[in-house]
Amino acid sequence: MSHIFHRFPGNLPPVAVAGDGVFIIDKDGKRYLDASGGAAVSCLGHSNARVRDAIITQGQKLAFAHTSFFTSEPAEELAEFLVRRTPETLTKVHYVSGGSEAVETALKLARQYFVAKGEPKRGVIISRERSYHGATLGAVAISGNAWRRAPFEPLLFKSVQIAACYPYRGKQGNETDLDYGLRVANELEREILAREPGTVAAFVAETVVGATAGAVPPVEGYFKRIREICDQYGVLLILDEVMSGMGRTGSLFAFEQEGISPDIVTIAKGMGAGYQPIGAAICTQEIFDTINSDGGFAHGHTYLGHAIACAAALEVQKVIEDENLLENVRAVARYLSESLNERFGQHPNVGDIRGRGLFQAIELVEDRESKRPFQASRKLHAVIKKNAMQRGLMVYPTGGVADGKAGDHVLLAPPYIVTRGEVDIIVDRLASAV
Numbered sequence: 304m305s306h307i308f309h310r311f312p313g314n315l316p317p318v319a320v321a322g323d324g325v326f327i328i329d330k331d332g333k334r335y336l337d338a339s340g341g342a343a344v345s346c347l348g349h350s351n352a353r354v355r356d357a358i359i360t361q362g363q364k365l366a367f368a369h370t371s372f373f374t375s376e377p378a379e380e381l382a383e384f385l386v387r388r389t390p391e392t393l394t395k396v397h398y399v400s401g402g403s404e405a406v407e408t409a410l411k412l413a414r415q416y417f418v419a420k421g422e423p424k425r426g427v428i429i430s431r432e433r434s435y436h437g438a439t440l441g442a443v444a445i446s447g448n449a450w451r452r453a454p455f456e457p458l459l460f461k462s463v464q465i466a467a468c469y470p471y472r473g474k475q476g477n478e479t480d481l482d483y484g485l486r487v488a489n490e491l492e493r494e495i496l497a498r499e500p501g502t503v504a505a506f507v508a509e510t511v512v513g514a515t516a517g518a519v520p521p522v523e524g525y526f527k528r529i530r531e532i533c534d535q536y537g538v539l540l541i542l543d544e545v546m547s548g549m550g551r552t553g554s555l556f557a558f559e560q561e562g563i564s565p566d567i568v569t570i571a572k573g574m575g576a577g578y579q580p581i582g583a584a585i586c587t588q589e590i591f592d593t594i595n596s597d598g599g600f601a602h603g604h605t606y607l608g609h610a611i612a613c614a615a616a617l618e619v620q621k622v623i624e625d626e627n628l629l630e631n632v633r634a635v636a637r638y639l640s641e642s643l644n645e646r647f648g649q650h651p652n653v654g655d656i657r658g659r660g661l662f663q664a665i666e667l668v669e670d671r672e673s674k675r676p677f678q679a680s681r682k683l684h685a686v687i688k689k690n691a692m693q694r695g696l697m698v699y700p701t702g703g704v705a706d707g708k709a710g711d712h713v714l715l716a717p718p719y720i721v722t723r724g725e726v727d728i729i730v731d732r733l734a735s736a737v
């Protein structure tokens with residue numbers, strides 16, 4: 304009997320003991336091709352020797368020095384590395400240990416910025432339906448994910464969720480993508496105008512929606528309009544790139560492909576690539592200076608800027624750069640998309656195949672004609688995941704369209720080192736599992 308709070312009591316998962324590139328190996332020696340990077344985490348694959356050595360080297364020198372006393376070389380170097388590759392307006396890195404902490408940090412940065420700026424009425428956070436921003440209370444409060452919110456409602460601060468941009472289901476009549484994107488973006492303006500002026504602090508969105516909707520990229524024009532609205536009404540734009548950032552979509556940040564830049568971006572997962580728990584909220588100099596002029600940020604976690612975590616994350620980013628892996632992301636992503644379309648495009652239960660970079664999903668529906676999502680009670684996601692695991696394949700089931708419960712999507716987020724040959728194996732095993 305396990306004493307761990309496993310997600311599936313009575314049905315213990317296999318015991319992972321080793322990693323080898325895109326594979327995880329269990330205690331019985333069975334190899335699983337990690338086609339989901341865990342949950343869009345393991346962008347370098349498993350047991351990378353350079354990252355392992357960086358962890359050992361830093362561990363031999365110093366593991367941890369609390370930030371109320373010290374900074375460390377790896378923390379400084381990593382921040383410099385990130386800022387050099389980030390749009391020039393984003394200059395200050397606040398480290399955390401994971402995605403939820405990054406989102407909490409972003410929300411508190413936004414709030415304290417307005418307090419420090421003398422606009423204390425700005426406290427409303429607007430986010431989107433079918434979004435996931437994390438498991439801590441602040442992150443749950445802004446996530447549009449009904450079943451994850453329900454048990455905790457009395458503990459959550461009030462926030463507002465507007466529609467997300469989801470052309471596959473949201474487009475009306477003969478609307479073009481651009482018309483649709485602008486219409487949905489304008490809902491933000493309507494929501495701001497419906498409130499007392501000067502009360503909205505921030506709008507939060509995943510640049511490419513991950514865990515609740517299955518790799519939905521934004522439509523053209525959507526984020527440009529969102530940026531304009533935020534600027535016009537003095538609202539901060541927070542982009543949550545915990546899943547879609549750090550190269551997953553083919554550029555370091557997914558927002559670079561939208562021609563905009565947020566005031567705060569949150570990152571985690573691919574930042575440490577699973578080698579260490581680490582994340583960050585990166586903000587503008589203005590936010591940093593304003594908060595600092597008012598006594599400094601009233602926030603922080605014990606392990607922020609952990610030296611081993613920073614050394615690992617820095618090496619991860621250097622490997623990606625040295626091995627030109629974002630080029631591989633872009634090239635193999637095209638092949639993955641073609642292969643998925645070829646194999647599943649005509650499947651009677653496939654409603655859509657979409658994504659960006661090595662962040663792609665297949666949407667499963669009752670039938671191709673009605674495109675009705677599967678009923679939650681069928682637990683299709685669990686069945687496909689189990690079938691895939693039996694076949695030595697890891698795919699990530701993501702929440703449904705209908706009520707946030709149905710496993711209507713299979714998310715694929717393989718490591719950036721994945722080859723075309725491995726994509727063939729992924730597609731074969733997935734077809735068999737489906």
Ligand code: PMP
Nearest residue numbers: 401402403435436437543545546
């Ligand atoms: N934001 C997004 C967009 C996510 O996908 C996730 C995790 N799936 C989180 C935040 C929370 O990250 P973590 O699980 O590391 O706390």
